[in-house]
Amino acid sequence: MHCKDTTSGIKPVVKKKIDQNRRAFIKMAALAGGAIVLTGTPLATYVISPALKKGSGKWVDFGPATDLPDNDFEMLSYEFMVKDGWLVLPQRGFVWARSEKGAQVKVFSSTCSHLACNVIWQQETGTFNCPCHSGRFNADGRPLSGPPTKPLRELKNKIEDDNLQVYLTI
Numbered sequence: 001m002h003c004k005d006t007t008s009g010i011k012p013v014v015k016k017k018i019d020q021n022r023r024a025f026i027k028m029a030a031l032a033g034g035a036i037v038l039t040g041t042p043l044a045t046y047v048i049s050p051a052l053k054k055g056s057g058k059w060v061d062f063g064p065a066t067d068l069p070d071n072d073f074e075m076l077s078y079e080f081m082v083k084d085g086w087l088v089l090p091q092r093g094f095v096w097a098r099s100e101k102g103a104q105v106k107v108f109s110s111t112c113s114h115l116a117c118n119v120i121w122q123q124e125t126g127t128f129n130c131p132c133h134s135g136r137f138n139a140d141g142r143p144l145s146g147p148p149t150k151p152l153r154e155l156k157n158k159i160e161d162d163n164l165q166v167y168l169t170i
Helices: 002-052
Strands: 057-064 074-084 087-100 104-109 120-122 127-130 135-137 143-145 157-160 163-169
Touching: 057 074, 074 163, 087 163, 104 157, 104 163
Parallel strands: none
Antiparallel strands: 057 163, 074 087, 087 104, 120 127, 127 135, 135 143, 157 163
């Protein structure tokens, strides 16, 4: 009987010590998890947010609108600095513009609607040609042949102080 008392006396002490260690571990894990969430969320937001920002737009000045030819497209190039995530890089490209009746100006993106290659205006044929996949567009930007099914994107523009300004998305 004496052996039973000794064994039963030791068991509760060992079990109590295990329960205390388990509680301490769970408490420490919960506190560490809370600390990670509290510090990790703002840190992750700070690091990831520049990459998730949607592109914005910018009005780009192309100079005097009177310099544009009537009923023929002219290639107008641009360059400006843009912040891309953590970097500030030059944004370069060109657009196609022409003067129309009534002091109106039509401006098209130079990017093909198929796979974003640059289209080239062919004055002889009166078409925009995409050299990548033989896509062709008419002077109104609508596809004529090749893989493109969507028209060229017409860009918003305005004449301000006699200068042509075009809204470009960044």
